Amino acid sequence: MCVALYPQLSQNVYQGWGYICEIISGSCLRYGWVPIQGNMTQSDKRRSVIAHIRRSRRPLLVSHSNPDPDSLGSVIGLADVFTALGAAPVVAVHKPDTVDDVLAKIPGLSQIVPLTKNLLESPPDARGFDAVFALDTATPELLGVDDEIREALLAVRPVINIDHHVTNSFYGNVNYVVDAAAAAEVVWTLVADLRVSLSVEGAIALQAGLVADTLGFQTRDTRPRTLRAAAALLDIGGETSGVARQVLSSRTYEASRLLGAALAAAEHTADGRLIWTTVTAEMASDVGLAVGEAQGIPHALQDIADVVIAAVFYESDPGNTRVSLRSHGPRIDHVAAEFGGGGHALAAGASVEGGVRKVSEQVVSRLKEVLLIQG
Numbered sequence: 612m613c614v615a616l617y618p619q620l621s622q623n624v625y626q627g628w629g630y631i632c633e634i635i636s637g638s639c640l641r642y643g644w645v646p647i648q649g650n651m652t653q654s655d656k657r658r659s660v661i662a663h664i665r666r667s668r669r670p671l672l673v674s675h676s677n678p679d680p681d682s683l684g685s686v687i688g689l690a691d692v693f694t695a696l697g698a699a700p701v702v703a704v705h706k707p708d709t710v711d712d713v714l715a716k717i718p719g720l721s722q723i724v725p726l727t728k729n730l731l732e733s734p735p736d737a738r739g740f741d742a743v744f745a746l747d748t749a750t751p752e753l754l755g756v757d758d759e760i761r762e763a764l765l766a767v768r769p770v771i772n773i774d775h776h777v778t779n780s781f782y783g784n785v786n787y788v789v790d791a792a793a794a795a796e797v798v799w800t801l802v803a804d805l806r807v808s809l810s811v812e813g814a815i816a817l818q819a820g821l822v823a824d825t826l827g828f829q830t831r832d833t834r835p836r837t838l839r840a841a842a843a844l845l846d847i848g849g850e851t852s853g854v855a856r857q858v859l860s861s862r863t864y865e866a867s868r869l870l871g872a873a874l875a876a877a878e879h880t881a882d883g884r885l886i887w888t889t890v891t892a893e894m895a896s897d898v899g900l901a902v903g904e905a906q907g908i909p910h911a912l913q914d915i916a917d918v919v920i921a922a923v924f925y926e927s928d929p930g931n932t933r934v935s936l937r938s939h940g941p942r943i944d945h946v947a948a949e950f951g952g953g954g955h956a957l958a959a960g961a962s963v964e965g966g967v968r969k970v971s972e973q974v975v976s977r978l979k980e981v982l983l984i985q986g
């Protein structure tokens with residue numbers, strides 16, 4: 612009987628301790644202190660994030676530059692949570708006006724304002740922001756803003772960092788980094804714990820993030836809990852077709868031609884397990900695009916039979932190469948990190964100084980080693 616009671620007893624003690632921590636952290640916040648995280652467990656962090664969400668009246672929600680459906684969906688979804696709780700969230704990303712027409716279909720996008728110095732110095736509410744929530748952003752550098760804006764942003768306390776990238780640098784006062792398929796999945800689990808009702812638009816935005824980051828629920832990190840989140844969002848009106856499908860797979864005619872050119876230029880090892888290609892400024896301008904407008908090339912390479920690792924090298928600026936890496940098996944995030952980037956175990960990238968030819972030679976030789984070692 613003792614054995615039967617013990618887990619329940621310890622759980623109660625543990626929960627009690629969690630509530631005490633929450634009260635202490637709440638008092639600290641009221642006096643402008645940010646408690647040190649120390650050895651907080653993942654469930655302590657989760658409770659802390661939930662307490663911060665409940666407490667914040669004027670949160671600033673931010674995400675990485677060149678936003679994708681998951682970064683946009685997760686900030687819009689979390690903004691919806693704050694609205695449901697009666698708070699007045701502000702959502703900001705670097706240069707939101709550069710979001711393309713396909714992503715612009717995500718509802719709630721019009722509320723996103725540019726992340727500028729002016730916003731931080733003269734927030735819409737004279738009292739200023741009482742918290743920053745950063746979503747889907749592994750490092751503060753990925754916000755894309757200059758040093759001054761970044762420092763001003765991180766000076767707002769507390770900074771709550773909610774993410775699903777293994778390479779997250781834990782730059783927040785609370786760092787809730789979860790092994791999840793999408794930041795949108797993490798936000799959904801918070802919604803469930805907060806017991807708030809999400810609007811249909813909020814559900815559509817989160818679903819778009821889930822569908823896009825999982826490539827339509829096909830990635831290896833798509834788990835039963837990911838599908839349960841999707842099912843719950845579907846119940847609210849967050850469809851997996853419609854906007855979610857469009858942001859995943861709509862490719863313009865020009866981007867399709869660029870994809871064709873990139874596939875035609877692909878090279879591979881004799882066994883076909885490693886494949887790579889380059890997208891030069893000339894290839895892009897031949898179809899009337901900029902290199903940054905290329906779409907879906909890493910995914911297309913990964914779809915080729917026998918391919919284990921795929922790499923794409925984009926001539927993003929003269930003398931600078933953006934690298935996209937994908938893998939079906941061996942981890943490649945450490946290779947991205949060696950070149951100054953990061954990401955997920957099986958999908959990572961970096962921006963590397965040097966021309967495409969030189970950078971591709973270096974990265975490809977490193978990837979050959981990875982395949983030899985990890986098979």
Ligand SMILES: [Mn+2]
Pocket residue numbers: 681682747775792793794824
């Ligand atoms: Mn993501």
